[in-house]
Amino acid sequence: MEIASEEYLWYFFKNGDVNAFRTLFEKYYPPLHAYGIKISHAPELTEDCLQNFFIYLYENRADLGDVKNVKSYLFISFKRRLLKKLQGRNTRTRIGDTPILGLPVVFSLEEIAETQQVRSLCTETLHTLLNRLPPREKEVVYLKYYCEMNITEVSEVMEITYQSVLNMLQKAMKKLRKESENQLIINILKKH
């Protein structure tokens, strides 16, 4: 139902229906806003860029084509736009020809929910561990669990293969799991 109605939402939006456009806006503005700030660390630039992005979508709706997955389409298009903007702004400080792939995601303590499946880790430890992950692994974790994407969607947004997403996800979760086991042992030892 979710996918089917998104498809029709997109269809109505492409036909110039402002209500459908508004529904898309209200659904995707918040997560895109959060994601943009995560990879740009620049709230103002992100907001300007996001606003222009939605205006661009509406004005060019006829040329957008049929989109298979609205969510990953919006994330990837917005990300490309934002990084281009960011690159433009940072040209002078750029070292060599390395393109900027966005800044690493940083998780704040408030963003880590109190209740976790892995109960032996406290929120603070989890927070530290997450922020210690390499940038790409952090982005995978962010898109998968924060933006609630499936692996295919993550691979589309990050423009890497399904297998690479799986590998990174596994590496990241393994580290957390190992730490959680260590913590569990320490906790047991403390009690004795």
Next chain:
Amino acid sequence: MGTDEQKLLGKLLDDASFINWAKNKNKNDLEYWNNWIGDHPQNIEVIENAKAIVSGIRFTEQLPNEKKISREWAKVLAHIEDKREFEPQKSGKNGKNKIPLAAAAIVLILISWSGFRLFENFSTTVHKTGYGEIIDLKLPDGTSVVLNGNSEIRYEKNRSRDIHLKGEAYFKVKPVPSTNAKFWVHTDDLKVEVLGTRFHVNTRKEKTKVVLDEGSIHLEFINGEVKKMVPGEIVSFSKYNDKAVHKKVAVSTPYAFWKDGTYTFNEIPLGEVMQNLEYTYGIEVKYESDKLEGYIITGGVPNQNLDICITAIERATNTRIIHKNNTLLIQENLNN
């Protein structure tokens, strides 16, 4: 990690039964996977990793608040409306080729206060409410309007189907099937074009179905074809086979559907309507008494904003809905 282990991991993550095991759900799945692990101790590492991936990490999203979102939406809307100004405005003649902006029989409109301008003269009729005051109006053409507090509608004499609105109002548009007269509501943000009709659209994965109860509408298909519908007709169209199918239906059948960000209901019990909302907004609905669930709703309810939606349902059913946290409590409206 070897390729075999990679493959196993991919398989496990696609397996609904394994996901149940990882989430500690379903007795059969638990038993099956516990046995499986016992038989394949060499795979314990992959299993544990897969379990960690399924369990994941829980986040508390830090998102912009609703006020911020509607402010940003207003900016985007203002921008795209400016552009539209340059396009031909007199849509009265060519309007029949367009899908109407909103064609539900009941329309709820909320607008902002800023920048409302209107040329005033003595032939203008004005209805205005104070804070907390609600009035019921019947316009000369038979349309009923419930005007909410701190709101205003204006129209030129003899042109009561061409309304300017400030604030919030609730319209039940009287259809004029003989002339297909449209009903217009102007606000400073947008213009609503309402045909006094009741019709139904059902969109499933591969086709769109339209049922027209009353009045007349025009459909424009993706292939450019334009179709006029007559009451009691059902039209289904699929972009995959590019062919429209028409047939007659009994219009008394109840149905509910979504279109253009609006839920439209034709004699649907409140209980079913609220199920739709529970699904859309992830909320829980409680009823003060069981009979409330049986209240019948006919008309359109905008679904982009929960609070607007709740207001529309309250009006349509004469109930009070209390929105607290993630729960809606529905009560009888004792004020009337």
